[in-house]
Amino acid sequence: MNPTKCVASARKIVVACTFVSTLAATPAQADDKTFVMKFTLPTVNEAQHQLAKNYAAAVERDSGGRIKTEIYPASQLGSIPRQIEGVQFGAIQCAIIPPEFFVGVDERFEIMAAPGLVDSQKDALRLSQDPAVLKLMNGLGANKGLHGVGMFSTQMSSIVSKAPIRHLSDLNGKKLRIFASQFQTAAFSRLGATPIAMSLGDVLPALQQGTIDGSIAGLTVYTPFHYQDAAKYVTETNQPAVFIIVEVSQKWYDSLPPDLQKIVDQDGAAESVAIAPQALQIFATMRKGWTDGGGELMSLPADEQASMMATLSSVGDDVSKTKPAVRDAYEIVVEAAKRVRQASGQ
Numbered sequence: 001m002n003p004t005k006c007v008a009s010a011r012k013i014v015v016a017c018t019f020v021s022t023l024a025a026t027p028a029q030a031d032d033k034t035f036v037m038k039f040t041l042p043t044v045n046e047a048q049h050q051l052a053k054n055y056a057a058a059v060e061r062d063s064g065g066r067i068k069t070e071i072y073p074a075s076q077l078g079s080i081p082r083q084i085e086g087v088q089f090g091a092i093q094c095a096i097i098p099p100e101f102f103v104g105v106d107e108r109f110e111i112m113a114a115p116g117l118v119d120s121q122k123d124a125l126r127l128s129q130d131p132a133v134l135k136l137m138n139g140l141g142a143n144k145g146l147h148g149v150g151m152f153s154t155q156m157s158s159i160v161s162k163a164p165i166r167h168l169s170d171l172n173g174k175k176l177r178i179f180a181s182q183f184q185t186a187a188f189s190r191l192g193a194t195p196i197a198m199s200l201g202d203v204l205p206a207l208q209q210g211t212i213d214g215s216i217a218g219l220t221v222y223t224p225f226h227y228q229d230a231a232k233y234v235t236e237t238n239q240p241a242v243f244i245i246v247e248v249s250q251k252w253y254d255s256l257p258p259d260l261q262k263i264v265d266q267d268g269a270a271e272s273v274a275i276a277p278q279a280l281q282i283f284a285t286m287r288k289g290w291t292d293g294g295g296e297l298m299s300l301p302a303d304e305q306a307s308m309m310a311t312l313s314s315v316g317d318d319v320s321k322t323k324p325a326v327r328d329a330y331e332i333v334v335e336a337a338k339r340v341r342q343a344s345g346q
Contacts, residue, residue, distance in 0.1 A: 032066075033066065034065070034066050034067070034068055035066065035067050035068070035252070035255070035256060035260065036067075036068050036069075036070065036093070037056070037059060037067050037068065037069045037070070037093040037094060037252075037264075038069075038070045038071075038072060038077070038092050038093050038094070039052040039055070039056060039069065039070065039071045039072065039093070039094045039095075039096065040072050040075075040076075040077045040083045040086065040087070040092050040094070040095050040096070040097075041071075041072075041073050041074075041075075041083075041095070041096040041097060042073075042074070042075045042080050042083070042097060042199075042200040042201065043073060043074065043200070043220065043221055043224065044073040044074040044224055044225075045073075045224045046154065046220035046221070046223075046224055046282055046286065047152075047154040047155075047220055047244075047275060047278065047279040047282045047283070048073075048096050048097075048154060048220075048244055049071075049073050050275065050278055050279075050282065051096055051152065051244070051246070051271060051272070051275045052071045052073070052094075052096050053071065054271045054274065054275060054278075055094075055246070055267060055268060055271045056069035056071055057069075058267040058270070058271055059263055059264060059267050062263045062266075062267060063260055063263050066260060067260060067263070067264075075200065075201045077092060079199045079201050079202075080097060080101045080199045080200060080201075081101070081104070081199065083095050083097065084097070084101065084102060084104075084105065084247075087145065087146065087247055087248070087249045088105070088144060088145030088146065088249070088250075088251075089145065089249075089251070090145075090249045090251035090252050092249065093248060093249050093252045094246065094247065094248050094249070095246075095247045096244055096245075096246050096247075097244065097245065097247070098112075098113075098179060098242060098243060098244055098245070099112050099113075099137060099140075099151070099243055099244075099245040100112070100113045100179040100180050100181040100184070101179065101180055101199075102140070102141060102146070102245070102247070103180050103181060104180075105140070105141045105144050105146065106140045106141050106144070107323065107325070107326055108136075108140055108325055108326055108329040109137075109140055109141070109245075110180070110181035110182060110183055110326070111183070111320070111326060111329050111330045111333050112137070112240075112241070112243040112333065113179055113181040113183045113184050113240050113243075114183045114240060114315065114316040114319070114320075114330065114333070115183065115187050115239045115240045115309075115312040115315050115316070116239065116240075116309060116312055116313055116315075116316065117240065117241060117316075117333065117334070117337045118241050118337060118340060118341075119156075119238065119346075120156065120238075121153055121154075121155055121156055121241065121279070121280060121283060122280070122344075123241075123340050123341070123344055124153035124156065124241035124242075124243065125152060125153050125276045125279065125280075126340045126343065126344070127153075127241075127333075127336055127337055127340050128151045128152050128153050128243055128272075129151075129152075129272075129273055130336040130339065130340065132332050132335070132336050133151075133332065133333055133336045134150075134151060136329055136332050136333070137151055137245060138150070138151070141247065142250070145249065145250045145251060146247045146248075146249075146250060147247065147248040147249070147250045147253045148245060148246065148247055148248075149246050149247075149248055149264065149265055149268025149269060149272070150245075150246040150268045150269050150271065150272025150273075151243060151244065151245045151246065151272055152243070152244055152272045152273075152275050152276065152279060153241050153242060153243050153244065153279065154218060154220050154242050154243075154244055154279055154282075154283065155218040155219065155220055155241075155242050155279075155283045155286075156218070156236070156238040156239065156240075156241050156242070157216055157217060157218050157237065157238070157239065157240055157241070157242050158216075158217070158218055158219065158222075158234050158235060158236045158237055158238070159176065159214050159215070159216055159234065159235045159237060160207075160214055160215050160217065160222050160227050160231050160233065160234050161174070161213055161214030161215075161231055161233045161234075161235065162207065162210075162213055162214065162230070162231045162233070163213070163233065164233040164235075164296070164298065165214070165233065165235040165298075166235070166298055166300070167300065167301070167304060168191060168192075168300060168304045168307065168308055169192075171188070171191045171192045171193045172192040172193070173192065173193070173194065174192075174193045174194065174213040174214055175193070175194045175196055175211070175212045175213045175214075176188055176193045176194065176195055176196065176212065176213065176214050176215060176216055177195075177196055177197075177198040177203050177206065177212050177214070177215035177216060177217075178195040178196065178197055178198075178216050179197065179216065180197045181197075182319045183240070183315060183316065183319050184216065184240070185197070186315045186318065186319050187239075187240075187312050187315050188216070190311050190312065190315070191308065191311065191312075196212060198212070198215075200217070200221065203215050203217070204225060204227060204230060207227065207230040207231045208230045214231065215231075217242070218242050218283075218286075219234065219283065219286040219287055219289075219290055220282060220283060220286050222234060222286075222290060222295070223286040223289040223290045223293065223295075224286075226293065227295075228290065228293050228294050228295035232294060232295045232296055233295070233296050233298065234290060234295060234296065234297050234298070235298050235299065235300065236297060236298070236299050237299075237300065237305075237308065239308070239309070239312065246268050246272060248264060248268065316330055316334065
């Protein structure tokens, strides 16, 4: 055979084998690729943190180690606004934060802060798992870099303060930190306070310096961060419920193969439901931890609690009626809250 033809044939064989080998290797290489999933949250050693641990363990297990997780509690990756931006841009893969703080992405995120939706943490947990509510909330921000996978509730909110708030009249003129929600702004303005939206990392220094008189949040924040050193009084107003949403970076999610996307979705949803008994127990532990650490717990007199609820009863309607998109979303949540109350026999 002509030597030149032999060389040409050999080259064709090598090229063909290389092409086949490449095709055969591609699926295996894709299966072997690992992805880092960073979790960010503003709190530490409470239900949000526990959910991050549970979710991280689940995706590592179910992905066979193809997703490697890292957890950054206590705002280690920046303030809440920076954490949210990190998720939108893909630098952070998952944020576990109250939905109200995403209001800059979509104003409908604030609807879960409306007062009077539920009266207990158990009902708040049920509301967070209502299919219509989940469909709504998980879909918000889809065109702005966010992919919702779950939601739950850590507690009913309360007021921590430097001076005791034993009566509604004690709220008059008080500067209170609130979440970034018009529902909270309207609610506490009606009660005579001066609401100031503030990211969690700024709250304790503001209390210590006297910039604010108190803060709206919950014992799963106050106790781990030792707020009683700066403000020892907690008034359990139980309004509104504190919800937490689990948002995954859409950019990162889109980079995953379909089987890993399924794992991220299914584990996020499953762990947001499975956390319920732990969330209830953690809150009970935090109440005890607060008093053991020298803090004081109190409630408004029953008649004043009823008066407060009457004052707040129209906040949801009044805030949402001027914003059609918020109004539609709010009505979905209100109808779900009615279903929860009926199921609870209220």
